[in-house]
Amino acid sequence: MLSIFQKKEFLIDHLSGITDIHNHILPGIDDGAANVNETIGLLEKFNNHGINKFIATPHVMNDYYPNTPDSINAALDTVKESLLSKSDLADSQISVGAEYMMDQSFLDLLEKGELLTLKDNLVLVEMSYFQAPINLNEILFTLQTKGYKPVLAHPERYAYFHNKDLRKYEDLKSRGCHFQVNALSLSSHYGTSMQQIAYKLIEQGMIDFIGSDTHRIQHIEKLSSIQLKKKQLLAISKIVEKTKETF
Template identity: 45%
Template sequence: MLFNLFKKKEKKPEIDFSSIKTDIHSHLIPGIDDGAATMDESIILIQRMMDFGFKKIVTTPHIMADYYRNTSDIILRGLDAVREELHQRNIAVEFDAAAEYYLDETFENKLEKGDILTLGGKYVLFELSFVNYPKNLFEVIEKIQDKGYTPILAHPERYPYLGGEIENYQQIKESGCYLQLNILSLAGYYGKPAQKIAESLAENYLIDFIGSDLHRSKHADGLYQSLTTPYVHKLLTDYQLQNELI
């Protein structure tokens, strides 16, 4: 009992995510990738996002040839199912879907055919290998632009091969590709190296969008705690993020 009396009180956030309105990166369609496993889990996570101040959620299931062979049709049918469940439970939130495309041959084929789910009708969210630098990165960025889309690179702070020089990120930005930072990176969720890179990106004003990359409850717990960190506070109060444009 004495231990509980002297236990340090948990710091409560003074802000929430209402200033940016929209989360552009999550995995909340149940059962189609490594995100929410069931509809109940999906609804619980959506409600927690609402509690954190988000007014709109654009969920982005993985499309990855070797692991998550989702299609636009699979994602849109899943979107309809979640929307119907939200309606049945009288939960009022704007819920939409795009995709997080893995840079592989399948993505390039979909791009060529125009079979792309976009954020806000304009932006294409894509991710890279966490191990190997893609030699065709700038070629694919140009292909995305040639199709009339604006590319957004998901969580650039998590690719170790980019982490050595801030110029690597500046070069990507200069090519016309936007950068989306995972909020949890600034709370150290993915380790110290990713946190340091995330902080450097913030300090150099290279971040265009932030996203939850929400998969499960422990990510939601981390998002809540991240609101007490100085860098997240800075991003939400003194930074020109573009989330609300989507």
């Protein structure tokens, strides 16, 4: 029988030392941090939990967030300049990638060779929450013929892929997709169906990496409240370790 005094396991405690490979901490260029003060607040909050390495991944989304390597690196420079006066954040390490919406504009960027990668040839990509691109297979094929490896952000959040046998996810994996789960999906933050699929993908060994997808400080606060059962912790620990090893 379990003791009522058994130690509770919180997800955030097992993320210490990880590189957060998906976040929106750069100021003023998408729907994440609005300004550099908010960025600093996010970094301080993360630092309290032993997370100080980041790959910032602002949205690149046609007319909504038409970011470029120049705009993204300019925002990074602003953050780095502000960090010079923050001795408590001296250990913070920030590089940049991007979170690319897979649409026609993305194919245009791909043809021009203007993609920012997470590391080496790993590219973070996403889809609309309403429907998958009609040419999704073509996009994935083109990415890989160009030498890139797609990392699909938050696969658990695409409700049109939800089914009992995970067939649609298996098809994506067979096409060379890596999967990155959102840490917040391990709570009911996005809804219980997203939470259930997240755990199902984890249990089936289909998740490769974990990231926070943090946009605002409330997201980090909510991360702090996520408790894990022993079985869940064992599976998620493997994903955390793979993320650490890769990045």
